[in-house]
Amino acid sequence: xxxxxxxxxxxxxxxxxxxxxxxxxxxxYGAHSWDQPGYGASASVAPYDLEQVSAALVRLVVALxxxxxxxxxxxxxxxxxxxxxxxxxxxxxxxxLCFTSPAFGGTGSAFAxxxxxERLRPLGExxxxxxxxxxxxxxxxxxxxxxxxLAHAERIMAGVPPETYRKAVAxxxxxxxxxxxxxxxxxTLLVAGSDDRVAPAPVMxxxxxxxxxxxFVVLEGCGxxxxxxxxxxxxxxxxxxxxxxxx
Numbered sequence: 001x002x003x004x005x006x007x008x009x010x011x012x013x014x015x016x017x018x019x020x021x022x023x024x025x026x027x028x029y030g031a032h033s034w035d036q037p038g039y040g041a042s043a044s045v046a047p048y049d050l051e052q053v054s055a056a057l058v059r060l061v062v063a064l065x066x067x068x069x070x071x072x073x074x075x076x077x078x079x080x081x082x083x084x085x086x087x088x089x090x091x092x093x094x095x096x097l098c099f100t101s102p103a104f105g106g107t108g109s110a111f112a113x114x115x116x117x118e119r120l121r122p123l124g125e126x127x128x129x130x131x132x133x134x135x136x137x138x139x140x141x142x143x144x145x146x147x148x149x150l151a152h153a154e155r156i157m158a159g160v161p162p163e164t165y166r167k168a169v170a171x172x173x174x175x176x177x178x179x180x181x182x183x184x185x186x187x188t189l190l191v192a193g194s195d196d197r198v199a200p201a202p203v204m205x206x207x208x209x210x211x212x213x214x215x216f217v218v219l220e221g222c223g224x225x226x227x228x229x230x231x232x233x234x235x236x237x238x239x240x241x242x243x244x245x246x247x
Contacts, residue, residue, distance in 0.1 A: 001067045002093075002247045003030035005060065006227075007077025009099075010168045011133065011157035013039045016074065018152070019231035020238075027239070030067070034060060036080065038164035048167040050174060054084040061091045070094035070247055072238065074227055075199065076168065079175045086180045094247050095184065096238055098191040099199045099224050102207050103176035112173035119169045123162055133157035137225075142195030144221025145229035153228050181210040188214040189241040191234065193222030215241060 004024055006017040014033035024031040037056050038044035045052040057080060061069050071092055073081030078100025085092045104112070122132045137154040190208045192201035201218050208216035217237045222230045241247075 001028065001030050002242070003032060003064045003067060003069045005057070005064075005069060005071050006031070006033045007057070007071060007073040007080050008033070008036065008039070009075030009077055010165070010172060011136070011153070011160060012074070012077070013156050013159065015156050016153070017227060019149075020072075020227060020235060023231075023235050024239075029242075030064065032060070032064070036077075036168070038161065038167060044164065044167070048171060050080070050083045050171065051087070053080055053171070054087050057084050058088045058091055061088070068093035068247055070096065070242065072096040072098065073100060074098045075100050075224065076172060078199075079172065079177075082177045082180065083175065085184065085186070086177055089186075092186060094186055094242070094245065095188045096191065096241065097188065097204075097207075098234070099193060099196055099204075099226055101199050101203055102178045102181055102210075104173050115173060116170055120166055123166065128158075129160050129162055129165065130158035140198070140224040141229055142193055142221045142223035145223050145225070146231070149225060149228035149231065153225050178210075181207065182212065184211045184214070187241070187245040187247065189238065190214055190216045191226060191237055192216070192218050193224060193226050193230075194218050194220050195222060196224045196226075198224040215244075217241075 008016040014035045017033040021031040035042040071081040078097040133154045141150050188211050190204050192204040208214040219233050226234045
């Protein structure tokens with residue numbers, strides 16, 4: 001049995017995949033939604049870096065041990081999927097990299113510091129995660145997003161512990177696996193949203209062209225939160241990929 005391990009974004013958690021787990025489980029897949037360290041009931045790690053986070057994930061992957069494992073990563077989860085495959089390739093048989101990129105979008109330490117400062121400023125000003133989510137999540141939708149999905153994403157982000165959010169935002173700025181893309185040798189799907197301003201479709205298309213044999217799908221009218229704001233189209237794209245590769 002193929003196991004699908006779903007990896008959430010920086011403002012997410014395991015409930016980000018509520019529209020995927022029952023769908024794929026009903027089709028006979030093992031469907032597992034992982035809370036990254038510090039999220040949900042998962043203990044944090046120290047140092048909070050990509051090595052430790054990917055090590056925590058691969059422990060789950062090894063524990064499944066009942067067939068092929070496909071990582072389905074959204075946004076930051078796509079970073080973690082790429083990092084885990086780069087470090088532990090023998091354990092991963094497929095990748096679905098969704099609304100993500102091969103590296104943090106800026107260049108240089110000054111840009112990274114500015115990104116961290118802007119993302120974390122609301123916490124420093126005394127706002128809570130619910131207030132941050134209420135302001136941020138509406139900007140993540142597309143022209144065909146399901147309102148219920150965006151509201152669901154907002155509720156999830158509101159529950160992220162502030163300290164975890166701080167660590168995860170900093171973590172994003174350390175990611176760069178561009179050199180790894182031509183070395184990916186397993187079936188790989190890239191899913192983009194035509195209205196995604198965080199991981200724009202043209203960036204993901206260039207990324208797909210660097211991965212041997214990768215497939216690229218664009219969900220029209222979809223923003224950055226595809227698994228939640230266009231769940232039916234997203235699920236269909238992933239299922240079609242899995243079936244083509246007999247995963």
